[in-house]
Amino acid sequence: MSNQTQTEATHKPTPSGMKTVFAYLAGLMLGILLILPTLEDSLFSMMIGLRLDATGRSLLFGLLMMFVVSMGLFTLFQIFIFLDR
Amino acid sequence: MIPSFEALVPLASFVDQSPSFYGLVVLALVVTGMLLFKRPAIDQQTVFSLVPWMVAGSALFVFANVNGYPDQLVPVVSAKGAYLSVYVLLGLAWVAMLETSVKPETEQLLPDYLGVMGLGVATVLVAFTLLHAGALPTDRLIWPVGLTVGAAVFSSVAVFLLGSVVIDVLAYASKLSVLVVFSHTLDAVARIAGMEVFQSINHSTLSWYITQFTAMTTTATPGSEAFILSWSLTYLVLKVGFAVFAVLLLAGYARDYPIRSSIGFGAVAAIGLTSAVTNLLLIVIGGAL
Numbered sequence: 001m002s003n004q005t006q007t008e009a010t011h012k013p014t015p016s017g018m019k020t021v022f023a024y025l026a027g028l029m030l031g032i033l034l035i036l037p038t039l040e041d042s043l044f045s046m047m048i049g050l051r052l053d054a055t056g057r058s059l060l061f062g063l064l065m066m067f068v069v070s071m072g073l074f075t076l077f078q079i080f081i082f083l084d085r
Numbered sequence: 086m087i088p089s090f091e092a093l094v095p096l097a098s099f100v101d102q103s104p105s106f107y108g109l110v111v112l113a114l115v116v117t118g119m120l121l122f123k124r125p126a127i128d129q130q131t132v133f134s135l136v137p138w139m140v141a142g143s144a145l146f147v148f149a150n151v152n153g154y155p156d157q158l159v160p161v162v163s164a165k166g167a168y169l170s171v172y173v174l175l176g177l178a179w180v181a182m183l184e185t186s187v188k189p190e191t192e193q194l195l196p197d198y199l200g201v202m203g204l205g206v207a208t209v210l211v212a213f214t215l216l217h218a219g220a221l222p223t224d225r226l227i228w229p230v231g232l233t234v235g236a237a238v239f240s241s242v243a244v245f246l247l248g249s250v251v252i253d254v255l256a257y258a259s260k261l262s263v264l265v266v267f268s269h270t271l272d273a274v275a276r277i278a279g280m281e282v283f284q285s286i287n288h289s290t291l292s293w294y295i296t297q298f299t300a301m302t303t304t305a306t307p308g309s310e311a312f313i314l315s316w317s318l319t320y321l322v323l324k325v326g327f328a329v330f331a332v333l334l335l336a337g338y339a340r341d342y343p344i345r346s347s348i349g350f351g352a353v354a355a356i357g358l359t360s361a362v363t364n365l366l367l368i369v370i371g372g373a374l
Contacts, residue, residue: 016194023202031210
């Protein structure tokens with residue numbers, strides 16, 4: 001490998017501080033997504049008006065969870081795109 | 086007599102799963118297809134970026150075993166499902182990053198961002214696993230730190246010595262070699278400590294066979310000091326031996342086939358590291374699976 005190629009191979013841009021923070025935040029959100037289902041019972045016990053059986057509760061909870069997390073991730077990646085340009 | 090399904094199919098425990106697990110497998114295959122289509126650059130740095138995700142997979146496995154998930158979700162967060170779920174999230178995040186990055190410089194930095202994102206996932210899962218444990222006795226925290234530092238020092242010295250004999254190891258894959266030896270050494274010492282000091286870990290298949298072998302070949306009584314020393318040393322030597330063998334095998338390919346070699350190193354490290362982190366977390370929370 002020539003000296004020039006070696007220099008090119010070792011040169012790497014420095015990571016952006018903002019993007020690093022956003023990547024970490026996105027990771028925290030994904031982590032929360034994974035633990036969220038364990039809070040299902042305690043969350044729904046607070047919603048007194050809903051008379052759903054266990055399957056209905058799980059379905060509704062799953063839909064809510066997917067909506068919240070996908071919106072969150074979408075927003076984060078939008079910021080990521082904005083920072084990239 | 087008709088043989089059972091388990092006897093006919095060696096991987097029966099793997100195929101005998103719920104529909105949600107099959108759904109997860111399909112999702113994992115789709116994500117793999119997307120990654121193969123996007124062809125992300127894979128190098129040694131990429132493997133290190135995946136380490137936090139390996140930790141996250143193990144933490145989810147332990148967390149799912151000590152927390153109540155809804156029945157429908159249990160197959161996708163326990164045992165193999167935990168690792169597959171984390172893999173799906175990792176794959177989706179990776180594909181999303183590849184899609185959103187425009188500048189070539191950003192693409193070079195994607196492994197860094199991916200690693201940081203994995204760190205975020207692991208932070209939440211490890212924190213909530215520890216929170217579940219409540220009060221943590223000091224010795225349960227000191228042991229994992231001591232074992233990790235010990236395994237790191239041992240693996241660095243071992244790889245340095247190995248590299249002085251086989252030049253490829255230090256020349257092309259020194260850091261990955263340390264990671265592979267470290268992960269399997271840590272797995273072995275954490276399992277031995279968890280079983281013999283804290284009684285909070287069960288046998289793996291390999292350690293179980295070794296104890297059976299030790300019982301057959303030595304006169305030491307099971308549970309005695311000589312017996313524990315005998316099986317522990319055999320287990321440790323076998324685990325480290327496997328890691329060294331893998332390093333020697335993969336380092337030879339590191340110069341000519343860097344991508345394949347990195348994937349191989351990553352796979353071997355993942356086997357040891359996921360198990361090691363699971364064992365360490367079980368020591369800390371004092372739980373048994």
